[in-house]
Amino acid sequence: xxxxxxxxxxxxxxxxxxxxxxxxxxxxxxxxxxxxxxxxxxxxxxxxxxxxxxxxxxxxxxxxxxxxxxxxxxxxxxxxxxxxxxxxxxxxxxxxxxxxxxxxxxxxxxxxxxxxxxxxxxxxxxxxxxxxxxxxxxxxxxxxxxxxxxxxxxxxxxxxxxxxxxxxxxxxxxxxxxxxxxxxxxxxxxxxxxxxxxxxxxxxxxxxxxxxxxxxxxxxxxxxxxxxxxxxxxxxxxxxxxxxxxxxxxxxxxxxxxxxxxxxxxxxxxxxxxxxxxxxxxxxxxxxxxxxxxxxxxxxxxxxxxxxxxxxxxxxxxxxxxxxxxxxxxxxxxxxxxx
Ligand code: NAD
Ligand code: UFG
Numbered sequence: 613x614x615x616x617x618x619x620x621x622x623x624x625x626x627x628x629x630x631x632x633x634x635x636x637x638x639x640x641x642x643x644x645x646x647x648x649x650x651x652x653x654x655x656x657x658x659x660x661x662x663x664x665x666x667x668x669x670x671x672x673x674x675x676x677x678x679x680x681x682x683x684x685x686x687x688x689x690x691x692x693x694x695x696x697x698x699x700x701x702x703x704x705x706x707x708x709x710x711x712x713x714x715x716x717x718x719x720x721x722x723x724x725x726x727x728x729x730x731x732x733x734x735x736x737x738x739x740x741x742x743x744x745x746x747x748x749x750x751x752x753x754x755x756x757x758x759x760x761x762x763x764x765x766x767x768x769x770x771x772x773x774x775x776x777x778x779x780x781x782x783x784x785x786x787x788x789x790x791x792x793x794x795x796x797x798x799x800x801x802x803x804x805x806x807x808x809x810x811x812x813x814x815x816x817x818x819x820x821x822x823x824x825x826x827x828x829x830x831x832x833x834x835x836x837x838x839x840x841x842x843x844x845x846x847x848x849x850x851x852x853x854x855x856x857x858x859x860x861x862x863x864x865x866x867x868x869x870x871x872x873x874x875x876x877x878x879x880x881x882x883x884x885x886x887x888x889x890x891x892x893x894x895x896x897x898x899x900x901x902x903x904x905x906x907x908x909x910x911x912x913x914x915x916x917x918x919x920x921x922x923x924x925x926x927x928x929x930x931x932x933x934x935x936x937x938x939x940x941x942x943x944x945x946x947x948x949x950x951x
Contacts, residue, residue: 614638614686615859618671618720619693620664621648623803624735624792627852628691630659630801635856639664640684642671643694647806655800671716681723689731689859692720695765698810699739702762703909713765717772725780731862733855736770736786738844738875738914739763747881748917751788751873760909770873777871785858785867790844790877790916792851794936795943802943803848812884813845813937816891817944820899827899829884831906834913840884842913844877847931847939851876857927868924877916878929887933894938 615632619625620641626648629639633656641653641664650668657663667684669676671694681687695713696702702709717734724732740763741749742756758764773784793813795802808824809815818824832839854876861867882890888899922928931939 613688613863614640616640616642616684616687616690617664617693618642618690618716619695621645621650621652621666622693623648623805624789624848624851625691625693626652626656626801627796627848628693628855629656629664630796631849631852631856632859633660633662633664637859640687641666642669642680644668644670647696649804652801659796659798659800671719672712674719674722677719677723678726681727687727687729688863689733690720690724690729691733691855691859692717693735695735697762699760699762699909700810700907702760706761709761709765714768714772717769721772721776721780721782724782730782731859732773732782732784733858733862734769734773734784734786736788736873737763737766738788738790738877738916740767740770740788741914743911744914747913748879748915749875750917751875751920759911762909774871782870783862783867784871785862786871786873787854787858788873788875789851790846790875790914792848793845794847794849794931794939796849797939799942799946802940804947812887813940816888816899817940819901820891820895820897820941821944821948825900827888827901828904829888829901830904830910832903833906836883836913838883838885841910842881842883842915844879844881844915845887845933845936846877846929847936850929850931854921854925854927857925861925874921874925875916875918876921876929877918879916879918881913881915882933887937890933891937891941894934895941
């Protein structure tokens with residue numbers, strides 16, 4: 613069976629393509645390489661022994677997306693990762709975020725409707741919860757006002773999906789990721805954003821390897837035990853495996869509702885300083901960092917109640933924070949060795 617993976621050369625997408633191929637799925641990737649490298653396709657092939665099909669175009673281009681669906685037949689399901697994802701960047705460029713994240717989704721839904729494709733897994737985010745009143749946060753917790761345009765695009769995407777699923781008899785699983793980090797054990801794929809990383813862990817590893825001078829820790833005056841913000845970090849391979857479970861669930865007709873939503877996290881929250889400590893422990897070095905002001909758009913703390921995903925999907929995140937940081941560090945070192 614063939615699965616279309618949009619954003620498949622990106623960070624989570626590439627790890628998911630590997631897991632899909634290893635479970636016997638054929639994969640076609642669409643990515644415009646706005647935040648990834650074409651070489652990722654080679655790395656995936658090196659891991660799995662099978663080269664995914666790859667199309668390079670922008671999914672906000674309606675005509676190109678339409679043509680793609682006309683050419684590329686026999687798609688059994690779609691995992692839609694392609695989007696911009698940086699909370700801080702979205703505060704400065706809201707329109708760029710609304711256009712990219714919403715237009716691409718609408719074009720994908722149009723393609724599904726026109727071509728009789730009914731299964732979609734959508735990359736949502738714990739940013740849809742804003743700053744929850746109660747932690748851990750459950751799928752049924754209220755969707756509060758978004759703290760960033762990025763978070764708002766994920767809220768709006770879920771709304772669009774809810775109505776499109778009803779109107780066009782589609783099946784959708786929205787996966788609300790918490791904070792994916794780490795890299796594949798082969799150290800052939802990992803997080804490699806273009807330019808200066810926005811996310812914490814690639815910034816940590818790039819600082820440690822000498823590509824960046826110092827990590828800025830955004831805020832030490834949050835209402836948390838050490839004053840730095842708390843997130844639920846999850847290993848990217850654990851996250852990728854959940855996508856295969858979601859695809860299997862839809863294709864084998866096991867979904868219980870046309871639109872299902874699951875939190876994907878570990879259920880544990882760690883502060884920025886705890887992440888740094890874990891990195892120092894596994895790498896054996898000291899990280900150069902400084903405390904600076906809070907970053908606009910950041911919430912104080914969030915971690916997941918994962919019981920619904922654990923019970924209903926039969927999936928559980930297995931790797932701990934040290935394993936996540938070690939794999940991220942191995943990946944950064946492997947990249948440095950290639951240069
Ligand atoms: P990423 O930037 O590594 O991957 C996204 C990929 O989509 C990139 O390869 C990019 O080139 C591509 N892309 C973006 N816009 C496109 C367009 N218009 N047409 C074609 N390709 C396009 O990001 P990621 O971390 O792998 O995130 C994947 C998805 O998961 C995103 O939807 C993101 O919002 C969501 N998400 C990510 C995180 C996280 O912390 N990484 C957390 C929650 C949700
Ligand atoms: N942080 C720093 N310094 C940095 C980068 C980040 O202190 O250089 C802090 C942030 O302030 C935050 C934590 O590290 O407290 C995590 O920040 P990230 O940028 O790594 O992640 P975010 O929680 O802001 O957002 C990420 C993705 C989103 C996704 C969200 C889900 O970028 O796409 O996780 O929680 F929706």
